[in-house]
Amino acid sequence: MTEQATTEQATTSWHLAGDWFDVCKCAIPCPCTFAQPPTYGDCEGILVWHIREGNYGDVRLDGLNVLMVGAFTGNVWAGEHSDAYAAVFLDERADEQQRGALGAVFGGEAGGWPAQFGAMLHPEMRGMDVAPIHVEIDEDLGGWRAEIPGRVMATAEALTGPTTPDGGRVQVHNAPGAEVGPGQVATWGRATVDRADAFGFTWDRSGKSSKHFPFDWTGPD
Template sequence: MSATTHWHLRGDWFDVCSCKLPCPCSFAQAPTHGECLFTLVWHVREGHFGDVDLAGLNVVSLGEFTGNMWIGEPDAKMRLMFYIDDQADDAQREALERIFTGKEGGWPAEFASLIEDLRGIDYAPIIFDIADDLAHWRAEIPGRVDVRIAALTGPTSDPNRRVTTTNAPGAEVGPGQVATWGVVQKDEAVGFDWSHEYRGGSSKHFPFDWRPNDNGHSSARGVPTCDCHA
């Protein structure tokens, strides 16, 4: 596998973080409490690395950072670990590791450039579930991670439509995607040495569509939207 290997990943991403809803990081602002402790989840709907099929596989990251990474603060770097789906065979594991640690370019390389301390990569069964209408999403690694989210709604919003943000200034999956905001119902995650205990306060879903030679610009997967923006 070389840096010239053609790859493409398209799927779903969501986070659970310690910020208040909506997370200011998605608006390229500093975290609510000056720091952000997070769980990130990627589900590959369609994907390949060369002739290696990656469809259906999942990746989870646990980590934290302090400060505003979007404005180039030198100390605003991430400390994190990855869980990679243990359904992946050796070739799939190597492909996912290379992409998510930034060795194969594209938006993941932009993300990886902000990692100060990669604490490790582990392999585990990852359960991913999402409603077609984005009414809820969740991920679970039995005994390690259990994060569950319901779509944000309120007394003046149409319950059949979603609260979204378009053209987010700090989209964690890259430019051009639509954020759908959610309320954290459960947040349990172990395997990373957190600096202190926290409880998730914000979540959002983004579609992602990555290739090695772009920085994340793609049209978003069509989802129910709401005219009121978070």
Template sequence: MTNVPAWHAKGDWFDVCRCNVPCPCSWAEPPDDDYCEGVLVWHIRQGRYGDVPLDGLNVVGLGTFKGNVWAGTHSEPRLGVLLDDRADDRQREALKTIFGGQAGGWPARFNEIFGAEMVGLEFAPITVEIANDMSSWRAEVPGRVRAAANALSGPTSEGKPPRMENLPGAETGPGQIGTQGKATADAVDAFVFKWERVGKSSKHITFDWSGPDAS
């Protein structure tokens, strides 16, 4: 890819969606009722695009589709994106290039798989909080998005969040670790999207990407 510098970004991704627990997408199956709508959140713990630092920046995606993304049988995919307004001009360009797929790596592959119609791209204040023990995660874009969840627990979990490895449908790519949760907030009023609910599926999955030659 011409003029794309070496880059690397690692951190946390999570979603909240309308499916019952667990989300079938994690298992490369179609969503409940064959329809998905949800919030996707990326928090970059460590990142660099060439000499541009990306540490601490956030991205929020709002999306819908019908069918099975992983089988290539989905339709009507739509996506709106909110990028961290704390980013300076060079960081903004880096975020747009990476998450738009032009920088290669897993985001390029996922964009190719999803093939969404972009319904909006804006910069906004984004707050993300993730518990160190992965027991909870949350994100907020004031007046537009609230997404939060607690990791699942039960009588045999011994107080440890459940871990998922080698997921057949990991939105952040192969080799990442997932934690299944249940949403405590899922409210959206942005672009063409509007919904509000609680108690449905959520999962946290790590990401570790690089480019332009990695996939």
């Protein structure tokens, strides 16, 4: 990358707002949201971003998706972790300019919250690909799902129990370990499918933790 391109990424104004969710191997509720070590000491899972509206300079990013498969050991929030690995998929509907913008934002070069989160995790990238990413989020947050056919599937339903009001959602405000940054509300779910077979990440399970957060980011500051 040229010095000029790096400077442009660091100074381009951008804004993204949308939905984020994950499914992972942790028990419910995932301790990571409370800035605690993962249930089993290590974690692996699928992270999904759906951009409802967004721009990177003059480049519109509305409706595009990004998905990451990742694993780490230890407590990310306490700086006590190692062996972080990830692979990223960009929406195949994005054109060349949009892919460049998504890469700059989610790769951390464009600043904002993704840069701060990436600086905590420092993942070793196993790969990046462009793929069809199908994402659905129920408007009432009854469930959420994402799929890259033949490679990744993540589906979850909102967590309920005998004392949950009809249509009520189990939520956490002011989470000390929110992957999308401060100020957003977590809605808890139970993973019904958590399956990956990509870039050396292989698992197939259900019944573990899932959570949904809205996100609203700006950069480069």
